[in-house]
Amino acid sequence: MRTQVGIVGAGPAGLMLSHMLHLEGIESVIIERASREHVQSRLRAGVLEHGTVDMLKELGLGERISTLGLEQHAIDFRFGGESHRLDFHQATNGRRTWVYPQHEVVTDLMKARMQAGAQILFETSVTRIEGLQTRKPTIHFEQGGEPRELQCDFIVGCDGFRGVCRDAIPDSVLKIYDRVYPFGWLGILAEAPAPTNEITWGCHEDGFAMLSIRSPSVTRLYLQCEPNEDADRWSDGRIWAELHKRLDVPGMPPVNEGKITQKGVTAMRSFLAEPMQYGRLFLAGDAAHIVPPTGAKGLNSSMADVKVLGRGLVEQYKRGVADILDRYSQICLKRMWLVQRFSAGLCTMVHQIPGDNAFVRRLQRADLDYMTGTVAGRLAFSENFTGLPIEI
Numbered sequence: 001m002r003t004q005v006g007i008v009g010a011g012p013a014g015l016m017l018s019h020m021l022h023l024e025g026i027e028s029v030i031i032e033r034a035s036r037e038h039v040q041s042r043l044r045a046g047v048l049e050h051g052t053v054d055m056l057k058e059l060g061l062g063e064r065i066s067t068l069g070l071e072q073h074a075i076d077f078r079f080g081g082e083s084h085r086l087d088f089h090q091a092t093n094g095r096r097t098w099v100y101p102q103h104e105v106v107t108d109l110m111k112a113r114m115q116a117g118a119q120i121l122f123e124t125s126v127t128r129i130e131g132l133q134t135r136k137p138t139i140h141f142e143q144g145g146e147p148r149e150l151q152c153d154f155i156v157g158c159d160g161f162r163g164v165c166r167d168a169i170p171d172s173v174l175k176i177y178d179r180v181y182p183f184g185w186l187g188i189l190a191e192a193p194a195p196t197n198e199i200t201w202g203c204h205e206d207g208f209a210m211l212s213i214r215s216p217s218v219t220r221l222y223l224q225c226e227p228n229e230d231a232d233r234w235s236d237g238r239i240w241a242e243l244h245k246r247l248d249v250p251g252m253p254p255v256n257e258g259k260i261t262q263k264g265v266t267a268m269r270s271f272l273a274e275p276m277q278y279g280r281l282f283l284a285g286d287a288a289h290i291v292p293p294t295g296a297k298g299l300n301s302s303m304a305d306v307k308v309l310g311r312g313l314v315e316q317y318k319r320g321v322a323d324i325l326d327r328y329s330q331i332c333l334k335r336m337w338l339v340q341r342f343s344a345g346l347c348t349m350v351h352q353i354p355g356d357n358a359f360v361r362r363l364q365r366a367d368l369d370y371m372t373g374t375v376a377g378r379l380a381f382s383e384n385f386t387g388l389p390i391e392i
C-alpha cells in the first residue's frame with residue numbers, strides 16, 4: 001500500500017488532518033486500532049475554544065455546532081462561600097467558548113470523511129514505523145493477524161499519549177518534560193439539568209469541584225479525589241454530598257441531583273515531548289503533549305497542531321515550499337508551552353495539594369482574588385481560556 005500522508009490514529013487530530021488534506025486534494029490513509037463505534041462514543045472533552053470553532057466552521061463542519069453547541073461567556077468561580085463570576089466575553093471584547101462534546105466533534109469529522117470516501121482502517125494496530133530519515137517512511141501494521149506495510153511521503157503520529165509513533169524518535173533526540181499531580185478527578189455524567197448554563201468551579205478547602213452543562217438535561221460534574229481512587233468507593237450519596245459542599249453558595253441555585261449514568265477517575269498530568277518532528281514524522285495532539293483537564297486545552301491543542309501541520313503539508317505539496325513544515329515543532333511548541341503554563345498554573349491554583357501548608361493555601365486564595373477581582377487578572381485568564389492565537 002502507498003499514500004501521500006499516513007496518519008496513525010482516528011481521534012480528533014487524525015480525522016481533522018485527513019479532512020483538511022482531502023479538501024486540498026492531498027491523499028491520506030488513517031490506521032486506527034479501535035473500532036469506529038468505539039472511537040465515536042468515547043466521552044472526553046467538552047469545551048471548545050473560539051479558534052477551534054472558527055476552524056471547524058471554516059472547514060465546513062459547523063452545522064451541528066451552530067444548533068447543538070452551547071455558547072459560553074463566563075465562568076463562575078466559587079470560593080470563600082461566594083460566587084465570583086468571571087465574564088471572559090466582556091474581558092476580551094467578544095471572545096467566547098462553546099460546550100460541544102468531543103464525541104460530537106468526532107462524529108462530525110467521521111461523517112465528513114466517510115462521505116468523501118476516506119480510507120480509514122479500523123481495528124488495525126500499527127506496530128512500528130521506520131525509515132523516518134528517508135523519502136519513503138513506512139508504517140507497519142497488523143490486519144487480520146497478517147503483517148502489512150503502508151509506504152508514505154510523510155507519517156503523522158496522531159496516536160495519543162499511549163501510541164507508538166513518539167517512541168520512534170531516538171532517545172538521543174527526544175526530550176520529555178513530565179509532571180504527575182498528586183490528585184485526580186472523579187467525573188460523573190448525571191441526568192439532571194444544570195442549575196446554570198455557565199461552567200462553575202468550586203475551589204473549596206476540601207478539594208476542587210466542577211460543574212458543566214452538557215445538554216439541557218445532562219450535567220458533567222467532577223470532584224478532586226486521590227489519583228488512584230477506586231470510583232466504586234464513591235456511593236451516589238457521597239458524591240452528591242461532596243458536590244453540594246464544594247459548589248453550593250448562598251444566593252445561587254444549588255447543584256441539581258439526578259441519575260448518575262457514568263462514573264470514572266482521570267489522572268492529572270502535564271507532559272510535553274520535544275521536538276514534535278523527526279525526519280518525515282510529525283507528532284500532533286496527545287501524542288506530543290498532555291495537559292491537566294483544568295484549562296480544557298487537550299482537544300483544542302490537538303486542533304491547533306493540526307492547523308499548523310495541515311497548512312505546512314499543503315504548502316509543501318502545492319508550492320514545494322517546506323518553510324512551515326521545517327518550523328512545525330518550533331511553531332507548535334512556542335504556543336504549547338504557553339498552554340502548559342496556563343493549564344499547570346490553573347491546576348495548582350484551584351486544587352488542594354496534599355502537604356501544602358497554610359501559607360501556600362493563602363497564596364492560592366490571593367491568586368484567585370487577583371484573577372477574578374482585577375482587570376489584569378480577568379484579562380489574562382480570559383485570553384488564555386478562550387484560546388491563544390496560532391502564529392504561523
Ligand code: RFL
Pocket residue numbers: 008009010011012013014031032033034039043044045046047048102124125126127158159160161162163164187266284285286287293295296297298299300301302
Ligand atoms: P486521541 O483522542 O487519544 O486519539 C488517538 C487515537 O490513536 C489510536 N491509537 C492507535 N491506532 C493505531 N495503532 C496504534 N498503535 C494506536 N495507538 C493509539 C487510539 O485508539 C485513538 O483513537 O488523541 P488526539 O486525536 O490527539 O485528541 C486528544 C483529545 O482526545 C484529548 O486531548 C482530550 O480529550 C483531552 N480532554 C479535554 N480537552 C479539551 O480540549 N477540553 C476538555 O474539556 C477536555 N476534557 C479531556 C477532558 C480528556 C479527558 N480524559 C479522559 C483523558 C476530560 C477528560 C476526562
